[in-house]
Structures are given as C-alpha cells and as structure tokens.
Amino acid sequence: MLFNFKVGFIALLGLILVFAASNFDSVADGSRKFLGEASGLFKETFFPQDNFREVAVIPLNSSVPGEEKNEPVEKELSAVAAVSRTVCDFDSGSAPVPDKIILNEIAWMGTAAGFDKEWIEIKNISDEPANISGFQILDRDEQIKIIFPKGAIIPAGGFYLLERGEEAVSQVKADLTYTGNLRNADEALEFFDGDCNLIDEASASPNWPAGDSKNKFTMERNADGNGWHASSVKDGTPKKENSSAAVIPISPIGNATTSETAVSPGDSSFQSPPLSPPEAFVAGKININTAGYEELQKITGVGPVIAGRIIDYRNVNGPFGQIEDIKDVKGIGDITFQKMQDEITI
Numbered sequence: 001m002l003f004n005f006k007v008g009f010i011a012l013l014g015l016i017l018v019f020a021a022s023n024f025d026s027v028a029d030g031s032r033k034f035l036g037e038a039s040g041l042f043k044e045t046f047f048p049q050d051n052f053r054e055v056a057v058i059p060l061n062s063s064v065p066g067e068e069k070n071e072p073v074e075k076e077l078s079a080v081a082a083v084s085r086t087v088c089d090f091d092s093g094s095a096p097v098p099d100k101i102i103l104n105e106i107a108w109m110g111t112a113a114g115f116d117k118e119w120i121e122i123k124n125i126s127d128e129p130a131n132i133s134g135f136q137i138l139d140r141d142e143q144i145k146i147i148f149p150k151g152a153i154i155p156a157g158g159f160y161l162l163e164r165g166e167e168a169v170s171q172v173k174a175d176l177t178y179t180g181n182l183r184n185a186d187e188a189l190e191f192f193d194g195d196c197n198l199i200d201e202a203s204a205s206p207n208w209p210a211g212d213s214k215n216k217f218t219m220e221r222n223a224d225g226n227g228w229h230a231s232s233v234k235d236g237t238p239k240k241e242n243s244s245a246a247v248i249p250i251s252p253i254g255n256a257t258t259s260e261t262a263v264s265p266g267d268s269s270f271q272s273p274p275l276s277p278p279e280a281f282v283a284g285k286i287n288i289n290t291a292g293y294e295e296l297q298k299i300t301g302v303g304p305v306i307a308g309r310i311i312d313y314r315n316v317n318g319p320f321g322q323i324e325d326i327k328d329v330k331g332i333g334d335i336t337f338q339k340m341q342d343e344i345t346i
Helices: 002-023 029-046 256-263 304-317 323-328 334-343
Strands: 101-107 119-124 136-139 145-147 159-164 176-178 185-192 198-207 217-221 228-234 285-287
Touching: 101 185, 101 198, 145 176, 198 304, 285 334, 304 323, 323 334
Parallel strands: 159 176
Antiparallel strands: 101 119, 101 217, 119 159, 136 145, 136 185, 185 198, 217 228
C-alpha cells in the first residue's frame, strides 16, 4: 500500500514538473532547465515510447485487414463443368440395356428451313421424373459430343429437345444446343447414362431406317418403343407426341423391301437379296437372310442398331451360310446367340 502511494505521488509530481516546464515563461532560466530535465527524465521513466503502438479501431461490421469477408459469392457454373467431362467410348461393342429414357425423334435431314437445322429429341417413357445429369449422346465420329448438364430433369412422360445451334427449331425453344452435324448415311448415335452404360442407339447402316430428306419427314420412334417410322408431319413433332407413320405404298411380296419401304419413304436402304416366299419362313422362325429392319428387331437381343448391322453385313458379305455366322455381326456374341438361336433360320 505504501509503495503504491509513493508511486502515485511521484507520478503526480512529475506531471506538475512537465506542466510547469512547458507553460511558465516567468520561471528563471536555470529553474526552467532543471524542470525540463526533470520532466524528460520522468517521461522516459514512466512513459517510454517503445511501450506504445498504434491500434487501429475497426468497426464491428468491418473485416480485419488481410482477412476474407465471410460473404456469399454467387458463381455461374458452366453446365458441362458441373458434371464429369469424361467422354464415353462410342465403339464399346456392347448392346444397349434399355432405360426409361430413349431417343425418340431425329431430324437427321434438317428442316424445310435448311439442311443444317438438325435436332434430336429424347423422351422419358416412365411415370416419374428422370435426372439425366451426366448422360451423353455421341455420334460415330464423335464430332457430336452432348453431355447433359447438372440438374437436367425430364418430367414423367416428357421430352428434352437438343438443337444444332440456337434456332434449329424456330417454334420451340431448345433445352440444350450442340455442335456437329449428322450425316445422311453411314452414321450412328449412341446414348449413354451417367456411368457410360449404353442405353439406346440409332444407326444409319448405310442409311437411316426412317425419315425422308426430300420431304423433310423426321425419323420417329414407334409407339411400342421398337423400331422407327417416318413422320407424317413435315419437320416432325419436336417436344410433342410422335405422329402416326406416313402411309407409303409397299411391295405386294413379303420380302425384305416391304417393311423397309414402309418405314423409310424416299430411301433405298437395306436392300437384301430376294428369296422366294417358301424359303423365307421356316416353322415360324425369322429368316436372318430375308428379314427386314423391323422384323429383325423381333429377335431376342436385336435392337435398331444391331438390325442395321445385320442388314449391312448381308449387303457386304451376302447371305448367311449358317445361323452361327450371325455371330460375325458386331454386338452379337455367344451369350446373345444362345438366346436367339431357336428363333432364327436361314
């Protein structure tokens, strides 16, 4: 207690000396010198400069210098960057495993407004919304690489429209645009899910199975989901239910040209060597040497692309010599052949 009193007294005395040295002009020179020295000694003893530093007063709502403000920052993410950029393998050789999303309509010929006004429509054939984030559509040369963005949803029974450029379909807004063109022959599209599993495909081998380039009838999926037909509506039915098949005169003979002509007006695709009717049918089995595009798809394990490959194989190599030769067609292996062998003949 006594120590604190002494310190306080000395401090008070020092303040008096400092005040006196600074303000009393009437003090004698000697006394002023003494007071000045005393006040300087007092300041150095009790208030050394090294013990002081500037302190910045920071408002409560401000950030400390050097620290980032904890405020939300809105960022616009690229649609493609939001999902995997890994491109699936087009030439996987696997048969598609059907999913609830299908290729539903393809304007491979463009529209009346221009041959470059191509578009592709996919459809959700299920009764619940489908998330297609990360799904992909590729063409044979992979010049078309469509990767569906994060948050891409198709409502139950709904459609999703892909347009080549902003105004491929003038009356309907695209859900997504893409670059690259579809060839009118020797082309294919493959549709993959987010894990690169093939779920659907469409092939021109060498020609598309349906559609008319001259009249601009699009290629539409049949109502049962198997096979294709030419739209009866010019420029097709983007983001609408498909039209009924165009009425096209067919051959009176039940050979391969019958179904091909019916589904592909204006085209001359998939012509097979004609055989006489008795050779075309054996005990209700499907003759793989004469069956057309639609009929081939009734065989277990044969979808649109495999059917096109079978016909393409026949056009290049001639008729199959035995049913086992069908395994030479890409996409048909031993397991698939075992499932179909009781359904086919030559």
